[in-house]
Amino acid sequence: MLPAIAWLFNTIVDIVFWAVIINAILSWLFAFNVINAGNQFVGAVSRVLNAITEPLLRPFRKFIPPIGGVDLSPLVLLLALQFVRILVNEQLRALMYT
Numbered sequence: 001m002l003p004a005i006a007w008l009f010n011t012i013v014d015i016v017f018w019a020v021i022i023n024a025i026l027s028w029l030f031a032f033n034v035i036n037a038g039n040q041f042v043g044a045v046s047r048v049l050n051a052i053t054e055p056l057l058r059p060f061r062k063f064i065p066p067i068g069g070v071d072l073s074p075l076v077l078l079l080a081l082q083f084v085r086i087l088v089n090e091q092l093r094a095l096m097y098t
Helices: 002-031 040-063 073-096
Strands: none
Touching: 002 040, 002 073, 040 073
16 A cells, blocks of 8 residues: 555656646746747646646745746755655655564
């Protein structure tokens, strides 16, 4: 049972991790007019990624101001996700071997 929980947790963290990275890249592409925000498909992908990442980024944005116009909150969120992943995996590993 615990390996399945570990797999599910790690999969969810991976999905959120990649959603944050893709959302950041997409925002840069919008900012430099590489892709058109008016495109229906691109707009839909952007809305889905924002719905996934914005609730997680909002608390970090309250405490981390943009530095030189660069939003560092996605980087801090990625570090926090990896930190939580390590903590949870270590706890699950300890439970599996006791």
